[in-house]
Amino acid sequence: MSEITNFRGDSTSQSGSDLAEASVSALIARVGERVRKARERRGIPRRVLSEISGVSPRYLAQLEAGEGNISIGLLQRVAIALDHRIEWLVGEDDPWESDALRVADLFRSASSDVQQTVLRALNPEPKEVLRAGRICLVGLRGAGKSTLGRLLGKELGLPFVELNHGIEEQAGMPVAEVMALYGQEGYRKLEAQTVQRIIATHDALVLAVAGGIVAEPDTYNTLLSHFHTVWLRASPVEHMERVRAQGDERPMAGNPEAMEQLRSILTSREALYGKAEAQLDTSGQSVEASLEQLRALVEERGFLG
Known part of the structure; x- marks a missing residue:
């Protein structure tokens, strides 16, 4: 019985670890895609984003490809350079489908009086x-x-x-x-x-x-x-x-x-x-x-x- 119990415990632990790893990988991929999309929407070349944010072009390329495990501090600098809130890059909901971002884009292009x-x-x-x-x-x-x-x-x-x-x-x-x-x-x-x-x-x-x-x-x-x-x-x-x-x-x-x-x-x-x-x-x-x-x-x- 003890062998069965131990086996099931190890299996459950391994399964949880796999799920956590998959979740982290999905987050990294999501952040990379959103950084790329935000950069392209603003027409900012990766080299320029690198100079503004202080994050190297190589690191940005890895990030956008879903291969870079960027620190919170560096991601915040990228978010500031893109004029985005960091929450928009990491949240589960697609920010480009939200009313808030559409309103933000309209506000940014509106006249000063508006x-x-x-x-x-x-x-x-x-x-x-x-x-x-x-x-x-x-x-x-x-x-x-x-x-x-x-x-x-x-x-x-x-x-x-x-x-x-x-x-x-x-x-x-x-x-x-x-x-x-x-x-x-x-x-x-x-x-x-x-x-x-x-x-x-x-x-x-x-x-x-x-x-x-x-x-x-x-x-x-x-x-x-x-x-x-x-x-x-x-x-x-x-x-x-x-x-x-x-x-x-x-x-x-x-x-x-x-x-x-x-x-x-x-x-x-x-x-x-x-x-x-x-x-x-x-x-x-x-x-x-x-x-x-x-x-x-x-x-x-x-x-x-």
Whole structure:
């Protein structure tokens, strides 16, 4: 009897092991197929996905073929690069048959006005709740966003993030290389993804963004909705002097019309910068004085609740 009992026990154990192995194999195959499908739907070559996610092309090829037992950490990086939730890649239900993904695709291709209408309908929370304790400094280069943002974050005990550094972290390369490889369109896509990632991971921080982000309606509207935005202003002459004081002579090098071009950029973006929740003119101000005014503005407006 004992021999029969032992035999049945071993058989049951082996059967359970086989089922588990088959389940794991099915999961790996499912994840690989969905990664490939998501990549193809977005028209992203595997090489580009590798550069954005930091996962090697060979590993991605194995993954898509159902042969790669990828770690959760690497899969999360692939999901972020594909602008997907990781649950969509591992769940048993086919995400491309779900209403949620169809709605997401429609939302992504809709105009900014339509997106804002949908957001208000789906998430009718007041702006103060959506913005939480996030502060975003906007303005042209040389306004003091990086300097004042870093100091303000230190005084308030908040993390300070420069959006371009976040883009470099996500892309795994300097912004200059991102622009060279993917062009303006690729950079703007990474910029939008990085903003969304920051919103998802920070309820309170100080963020400094590049001056041209206001010309991207969707991304700028996201900033206006989810951050307390402050436009740091300065005169054109001070903008130029501050950039040159940082050791960057490019704005003037071989370009006698650089100042006039700068004035034109400021004029063209003034209405966009003016959408910010608050403004602070740093012209003629020391760093200490500007910081004191910025901190007072944050307190008076109740940006931190």
